Amino acid sequence: MERIISRPIPQRGCHQAMSFSPAARTESLAILTYFLNNTTPQELHSRFISALSGRLMSPVHLENLLSALETLGIVTPVVRAAAEDNTTRHCVRCHRVYVERHNSGRACVIPHDEVQLYTTGTAESGNAGGGPGQVQGPIHVRGYLPCCKAPLDPSHASHLPAGNHFVGRHTTMVANVAYNATNIKTCTQKGCGGAQE
Ligand SMILES: [Zn+2]
């Protein structure tokens, strides 16, 4: 097989002379490998995101970066198609309308229900017979989250736990949704007409 002698032309806009020697390749590989092995996924992600909108990112850099990532199969045709898809969809979890390019792991957010307060114990500790299911002893206020079907930490009875009930991607598939009839209802229960069941 005939070897291609001429090297690919460095992408337009690159002013620096590029070296394609094996030594340079080894060095570049070592630098990138070291970088990846010493950068957390979160740090890599945040640096990538800020670089995309940073002032150093010229249109040429952007095009070269995307081109390289597509050539390497890191950015796949599916990703390109999703990002360019203008179809509006109805999320069967939060019931909002979205286009896929606005979807992300933090796009669909469902807060917890309000905390329900209830008491345990009886007024006269130890003496008065409590009703069924009642615990004898001092009265304590407890919190309960209907959405999670979970009691709250007794020391924070009236406070919501940190975070939301659900944070994730919007979806059009009911199989992806954990309905609970309180804060995550079906399209039928919501009457929103967005059901694609
Ligand atoms: Zn919850």
Ligand SMILES: [Zn+2]
């Ligand atoms: Zn959603």
Ligand SMILES: [Zn+2]
């Ligand atoms: Zn709906």
